[in-house]
Structures are given as C-alpha cells and as structure tokens.
Amino acid sequence: MAAQTIDHAALLPLYLAAATAAVALFAGRAARAVLTAGLSASGAAALWLLAGPTRATFAVGERHSFVADDAAMGLAALFAGLTVLVAAVSGRRSAEYCFLLAVSAAGGITLAAGRDLITLLVAVETLTVPLYVLVAKPGRTGAEAGVTFLIASIASSATALMGAALLYAASGSVHLAGLGALADGHPGLAAAGTALLLGGLGFKLAAAPLHAWAPLVLERAPLPIAAYLASASKLGGAVAVIWVVHFGLAEGAGAAAGIVLAVLAVASIAVGNLGALAQRRTVGLLAWSGIAHAGYLLAPLGALSAAAGRDDAAGAASAALAYAVFFVLLEAGAFASLTAVRERDGGAIADLGGLWRTAPGAATVFLIAVIGLAGLPPALAGTFAKVAVLEWLASAAVWLAVVVVAGAVVGLAYYLRLARTVLLGRGAVSRRRFGLAVLAAGAALAAVSLAPQLVLEFTSLSR
C-alpha cells in the first residue's frame, strides 16, 4: 500500500506558524521578536501561495482535507497579521504568552484551509484552547473571565461535535464536499445535526443565543487579548460557519441551514444592538455591537434557501466572508488604538472624552474604525462591507435586508455617541504607546478603503 503523498508547499504557512510557536516557547526575552518574524514569514508564505496556483493535500479520492486556495491563503495571511498586531500591542510579555498566541494563529491557519469536519473542529479548538489561559488575568475578575470562557467554550464545542457526529451519521462523510449526500439521508438527523453544528460554531462568532460570554470576557480580559478575541478569534468562528455552510450544507441541507442561520442573524442583530445601546463602557459597547455585526455577517447565509439553483449561489458565502474580513479589520483597528491609549482596561466611554486632542494619531484610527463599524463614509471599509451584504440580500431576501437596515440605524445611535465623545468630550488622560502598530492598523484600513479589491478578490468564492 502506497503512503499518501503530502504537498508540503501547501502546508508551508502552517509549518512556519507551528515552528514559530515551538521556538517562541524557548526564546526567552526574544519571544516577541521570534513571533513577529515567524508569523510574518508564515503570512508571506500564504501570500506566495495566494499568488500561485491552488494547491491541495491530504486527499481521500477526489476530496481534500487541506486546500490552500485563494480564500484560505488570504485568510491565513490575515490570521498571521492580526496575531502579529496583537503581539505588538501587548507590550513586554513572557515567552509562554507568545507561544500561546502563535499556537492560536496556527489553529486559525489550519481552519482557513480545512475542508473536513474533523480538521475544522480540531482547528477551532487549537485556535480557542490557548485563549483559556490568555483571557485570565490574575485576580478575581480575571478568574471569572477565564472560567466563563472555559465553560461556554467547552459547552459549545460539545454541541458542535454532536452536530458533526449527527451529520456524519446522516451522510456517511466527514468531508464537507460529501455532505451533499445529506439530501438523501434521514432529514430529521440532517436538520438536527445542522442546527447543533451551526449553533455550536456560532459561539466562536458570539452570535445569539450563545453570545452572553463575549461582553463579560472581553471586558475582563487583558485589552490585547480582547483585541484578539474580537478580531482573529471572531474571524475563526466566521470562517468555520461559512466553510461548513458553503462547502458542505448548502448543497444537501441548504433549507435547514438557511433557517437556522436566519434565526441566528435576526436574534444577534436585535440582541447586540439593544445591548450596545445600554453600554456605558467602551469595550462593552464594542463587544455588544460585535454581536450585532455577527448577525449582519450571518444574514447573507440566512438567505441561502432563496439562492438555491441560482448560478451565483456562491454569492451568499462571498458576501459573508467579505463582511467578516472588513469587520475584523475594523475591530482590530478599534481595539489596537484603544489598547494604545488605555493603561489597564477599556474604561468608560466618557474616559475617552477629548482623545482627539490628547492623542490625535490613535484617536484618528479609533474614529475611522468606529465610523467604519457604523458603515459610513469616509471610512469606506465599513461601507463596502455593508454594500456587499446588502447587494446580496436585496437580490435574495429583502426582508432580511430591512432587518439589517434597522440594526444599522440603531447602531448609528451608539457609534455616533462614541465618535462624539472622542471628538468633543473632555478629560481624557491618555498614554501614547505602540505608535507603529496603530499606524499599521490605520494603514491597513486605509488600503482596503481605497482598494477594496484587495479583500473582495480573495473572499470571492466559487463552487
């Protein structure tokens, strides 16, 4: 029996990220430099693969478990970049801290390229497990955050695994491409599996009803880790959901998945926006509004059943993925600049009063990110995200578009309040740190605002 051939070039970004983790653990004080260099190399390798032809490996017959296509490699580079950004705004940390971050990034890269249920779920766990340690600051509130995250995460992993098992039972395949057989399997089994798997993965995305951990954990975690949770980790959840739906469920269980996702989307938009309206703390506001954004992201997938049989059916997943990428870039910009000006935690919104005058650089990036999250020009990254989602919804499910619009209107109320405080308020006592990291985040936002094709091209999926 011949051994399976492995295309090591396709795995290069993953090898580099894993090696970075191993070296960082023993690098002592140089750990952060190792992490930055290693993950930059990993991201560069991903971009190199993005430029070249699509590679795939770990094949069973025609089905591959690891596919380094454009979307996967673009996302891998994004995971690596976000992790480097988080490390850059973390300040001086121990080698273990860098090791855990790099492991998490490796999980993200695997997730981006994973095309079977087992690889996906293992990758999600690899992305999440290091965070159990990282979210817990010393002290009572830190422990509370750690325990909350641990329990919520384990419960949702179990739910997702149960769903995956049911789908395997119904279709006889763990490959996403094999889930098309669900159409011929037991419909009840398929529907239950779909609901459990998507509900469980929705936890990572902090989509309602598994959202309640997010504001609590983000508020109590160290700020750089909150930035990671809100950007890279959230991107992981989004990618997992989109991959499962796009490559797997759309064909065999599109109707069931569409209903589940539409419910998740509407619930998230409602809960997230109402929660954010009541927030008086910056991180709390960003966390609750992030729940609403998870809803906007899921909305195109919720219109999946309307897309059945259309030749642009992949548009739903493309719109969701484009939204996810624009959104995490904006979140990363907001959290990175917030970390740069705040000492310990995000603090109350009022504490940012007049930041515009005391720390103009960080305040500019923060404002662009907040206005982008509201979806308004001149922060065009957010506008493009909204256009991508609304374009799809307008052609598939106008009622969901109206829900998204209603959510965005409520969202504007609290985002404007935040922007107004930063611009006109008084009394911000701020530090100026991490200038380079904030500048990089701002430059990335400016780049995708002027050239949205950078994002739209690699997030454009096909069957």
Add this chain to the structure above:
Amino acid sequence: MGLILIAAVALPFAGAALTWWLRRSGIGVAAAALALVAVAVLPAGRDERWWHAVEFAWAPLIRLDFALAVDGVSWPLALLTALLGLLCCLHNARTGSPVLTALLLAVQGASTAVFLADNLVLFFIAFEAVLLPMWAVIHRYGDEATRRHAAGKFALFTVAGSLLMATGLFAAVADTGTAGLGDVIAAGGVSEPVSLAVFVLLAIGFAVKAPLWPLHSWLPDAHTAAPTVGSVLLAGVLLKLGTYGLIRVAGGIAPDGAAEAAPVIAALAAVGIIVAGLVCLAQPEIKRLIAYSSVAHMGFVVLAFATGTEAGVRAALFANLAHGLITPLLFFLAGALKTRTRTGQLAELGGLRTAAPALAGMLGFAALASLGLPGLAGFWGEAFTVYAAADRGGAWIALAAIAALGAFLTAAYLLRMLKHVSHGPQAAAVEGIPGATAGELAVWSPLAAAVLALGLAPGPLLDLLATGVL
C-alpha cells in the same frame, strides 16, 4: 472634459482637507470658487444626452465603478450646489471657524458626487458621505439648546432612508445585471414584477431626504438648530438630493412602479402642502417657518413628478431649482436677522423696514419669490405643477385644486411673516441694529439675480431640462 468632471467633485474635497489641515478659510473659498468654475464650463463641447462621462473600475466585484456623467438634469443642480457652496464659504470666511468651512466643502463635494454619479453603488456611497459632515455641522455649530437632539434625529432619519434606498438600488442592480444609472434608464428600468417593490424602497429613502410628509419631522428641528450656512446647504442642496433621486433614480429605474405608486405619492404630497401651510400659518419662529415652507415647496415638486407627464417632470425639476435658490436666500436673511436681533420669534420682531431697509427689502423680495409672484422664479414651477396635475383629469383635478389652495396658504403665511417682521412699529429687539453690509449683499445678490433671471426668462432652463436623460 472628463478631468473637469472629476475636478468638480475632487476640488471641494481637496479644499476641505487643506482648510482643515491649515486652518485657513481662504483656501476653502478658493477651492469652492475653482469648483464653481469647473462646473460652469461643463456645457462647453457637449454631446447629446450625456454631455461628458468618465469611468474607472474601482471594485468590480461589488459593481462599483467610479463613473461620473453630466446632462441637462444634473448640471443645473451641480451648478446650484457649487454656487451655494461658494456663497456659504464666503459667508463663513468672514466670521466662522475654518473647520466649519471644511465641513461645508465636504458636504458640497459629496453632494456634487451624488448629482454626477453614473453608477448606482457610487451614488449610494456619495449619498451616505453627505451624512457625517452635515451631522457635524449641526452638532458642533448649531444652536446651543437643540443641536444635539436635532443632529441625532437628522442622522438617524437619513441613514434609515439611505439604507432602504440602497436596498432598492441593489435590488435593481440584481434585476438588471448592471449598476450603470444611464444603462438602467436606457434599458427601460427594472422588470415589471419587481418594479413596484424597488420603487417603494427607493421612494421611502428619497422621501425622507426630500422630505415628503409624513417623513419630514427631522427637517424643522435640523433647520432650526443648524447654523445659517448649515440651513442654506440643507435647504439648497440636501433636499435636492431627495428630489433628484426621486425623479432621476427612482422614476428612471422603476418607471412601472412609479406609475403604479403615483396616486399615493401625489396624495401624500398634496397633504404635505396643506399641512405644512397650516403649520406655517401658526408658526411663531422665523427659521422654523421657512423650514416648514420647504416641506410645502417640496410637496409641489413631488406632486409634479407624480403626474408622470413630461410637463409635470419638467415642472418638478424647475420648481426644485427655484426652491434651491429662494429658500437659501431666505435662510441667509433669517440668519442675518437673528444674529442682529438675537431672536427669531415673530412676536418680538417688527419695523425692520425702517431699522434696516436693505435687509427688509431683500426679505420682502425673497418672500415674494417664495410665494410664487409671477416674474420671479418661484412662480413657474408651481404654476406648471397645478397645470400638469389638472391636465391629467379625474381625481388629479382635486389634487390640483388642493395644490392651488396650498399656493394661497403660502402667500398667506409669507405675508404674515412680512407683516410681523418688516412692518409695524419698531420692536425693541430691532431698534438700532446695523444695516446690511456690503459683504452680506455680495453673498445675497447672486441668488437674488438668479431668482429674477429665472423668473423673467424660464425658457432656456426648461429647454435644458428637456434634454436630460430621464
């Protein structure tokens, strides 16, 4: 000429950035003047239908192209925008903050982009881009007591409208497979089954901006709270975004839906004319009165559009432009009056005729133009509106009668305003106020001259509007 088209949009933005950066209002005035020149030379060397057009791919995957085009419908509005932008910058350069000048230029640039956009996605983005600078104008420089509330209300109404409009636009894009505005219009709009849905979504969006009763309630608050230049741009430019969108975009890409929804739109417009007129009759504050009169005037525009006839659409476009000249003039004058007397309450004013004759004279002129005195710009649009509605016969005659009654109401409330402000004995607030300065007269006179010119010779503009792509 493509470069000039881009310059007309880019110059205000560049001026805004430089003014903000260097904190010099003079730069803003220069940029606005250059932008006016750029727009003014556009008719040179024009083609049929679209005079000039430029197009660059920006983000093809979301069907976004940087496509600008100009024709007989959009050019007068772009010119009006550039003129009002320059006048506002001039007005503000004497007294106001450079940051306000920068914000005004940003509003001007984004509005010009809306009028010139030939791509529906670009149209939406430009429409959204107007929101934040205008919000900042009201919120930062408005009346101390009401600005926060008014700015928030303005932002929420506008964004709700523009996102619904976006949904309609994208539904049209999905249906026709192209995002080119001219292409969609040339293809006869969207297919019949979705036409009504698309039109309703678009019409709600534009009706918020226009504003059409009952979606107008943000307008009086915003106008009352905004600084003078903010009110001028609101009335002269932002409301025009709504009516332009309704006539060109909603009517152009969903003509079947427009015809189907016309009776509802027309009825709302007629109700708006009467309601706004009655509110104005009882209105004690001068800026709020002018704001409500805008609702009535926009009601005429929408009613004329709803008739769907060629005469009606031309009347709508003409009345639109006339309102864009007259109401900004009224707001300039009301602003000048309020800064002098520190009150806008009609009951506390009086005798302006003797205290500041030039100011009172201009106010009288503008009020007469607004109430539709023959020979001034306001007359033609409203007369043609009544004519176009009556011409359709049946129930439309009733609407024409309501509109005519509305015109009487307009005369009544504007004359009432003049009675309170200009005539009678001098009130305490008016005593000893300085007259109009040369600088102020220089800002007002281009508007007054244009009102007179359009009133005496409406023909050339009507012919120009007839060449537009609709």
